Amino acid sequence: MALVAQRFSGSPTLQACAAGGHRMMAGEPDSDAVRRLQESLDDIGFPCGVTDGRFGNNTGDAVVAFKRAMGLSPDDPVIGVGTMTALDGFFDWEPADPDAPDPTTAGLPELVQSTISGTLVPLLRTSLAALQVGLDGLPHPGDPRWVDAEAALDRNMRLDLDPAARNSNRRDIADVVDACLRLLDPGGFLAVRPMDRAQFAAFDLSQGRIGTPIYSCSTDGGGHFTVTPPFRNVLDDEDRAMHVLRAALRVVRPNLLPAAYPGTKPFDDMGTAARLASKTAYQALVVELGSGLSATFRNPPLWF
Numbered sequence: 001m002a003l004v005a006q007r008f009s010g011s012p013t014l015q016a017c018a019a020g021g022h023r024m025m026a027g028e029p030d031s032d033a034v035r036r037l038q039e040s041l042d043d044i045g046f047p048c049g050v051t052d053g054r055f056g057n058n059t060g061d062a063v064v065a066f067k068r069a070m071g072l073s074p075d076d077p078v079i080g081v082g083t084m085t086a087l088d089g090f091f092d093w094e095p096a097d098p099d100a101p102d103p104t105t106a107g108l109p110e111l112v113q114s115t116i117s118g119t120l121v122p123l124l125r126t127s128l129a130a131l132q133v134g135l136d137g138l139p140h141p142g143d144p145r146w147v148d149a150e151a152a153l154d155r156n157m158r159l160d161l162d163p164a165a166r167n168s169n170r171r172d173i174a175d176v177v178d179a180c181l182r183l184l185d186p187g188g189f190l191a192v193r194p195m196d197r198a199q200f201a202a203f204d205l206s207q208g209r210i211g212t213p214i215y216s217c218s219t220d221g222g223g224h225f226t227v228t229p230p231f232r233n234v235l236d237d238e239d240r241a242m243h244v245l246r247a248a249l250r251v252v253r254p255n256l257l258p259a260a261y262p263g264t265k266p267f268d269d270m271g272t273a274a275r276l277a278s279k280t281a282y283q284a285l286v287v288e289l290g291s292g293l294s295a296t297f298r299n300p301p302l303w304f
Contacts, residue, residue, distance in 0.1 A: 005091035024079035025136035098230035105194035123290030131174040147178040178205040179252035189225040
């Protein structure tokens with residue numbers, strides 16, 4: 001079948017994998033195809049290590065983990081029709097032209113700030129208030145915030161798998177949410193840098209990357225937030241809030257990484273430290289505590 005996702009367009013190797021004419025595995029010579037594969041697996045929680053265009057052991061392990069999570073057989077480190085089709089399904093929502101209908105940067109900084117103040121800060125405040133109820137280490141069954149937080153922590157962070165460290169882990173999680181709130185309210189990021197496609201491509205090149213898909217937003221460790229037209233053109237308000245939260249998490253806790261989705265076996269099989277270092281888990285927790293809705297992982301996932 002033909003691939004739909006914009007990020008895979010222009011790659012004959014990936015198209016051939018989807019059509020059954022090629023199988024990509026260790027030693028694959030098409031470094032561009034491997035890099036696109038690595039970036040995409042990273043984006044949905046199956047980290048490949050360094051995105052270097054080389055299909056090595058780390059990339060193979062990520063492919064195996066993805067196939068197991070998707071129920072694909074055989075679960076070997078090989079990209080064929082089923083694996084490429086499943087991966088395409090995570091990104092087939094991406095528009096062919098993320099610059100449409102407005103390719104300019106007009107109003108993007110203001111949109112970031114309105115997303116922060118109107119959507120994300122209320123979610124973070126509500127989440128933090130629920131987490132703080134239990135910081136004394138005592139049960140509060142009469143307080144619905146405590147009850148909801150306990151359930152959400154088990155569902156999204158699996159604190160129930162390490163009961164001895166539950167209180168300390170809860171405090172660490174509350175500290176991360178509090179740090180995000182302090183970063184964003186009231187001052188927000190240190191600087192919002194709007195970039196159009198040409199500016200993003202030049203910036204991409206300056207960072208040693210060539211031809212990566214245009215992302216709606218990104219940040220560096222200093223809190224400088226880069227935003228592009230897809231932030232306005234492609235995302236709805238809730239999606240924008242999750243993109244901004246993802247960026248804020250990178251600033252306040254640089255060691256956080258993408259990870260398997262909460263509620264899946266690969267996530268449950270991770271150790272406590274790895275689960276507590278999952279950006280996806282924090283995003284899911286804030287969604288649930290802030291809105292009362294359990295996070296659902298759909299195509300596209302809420303925060304990619």
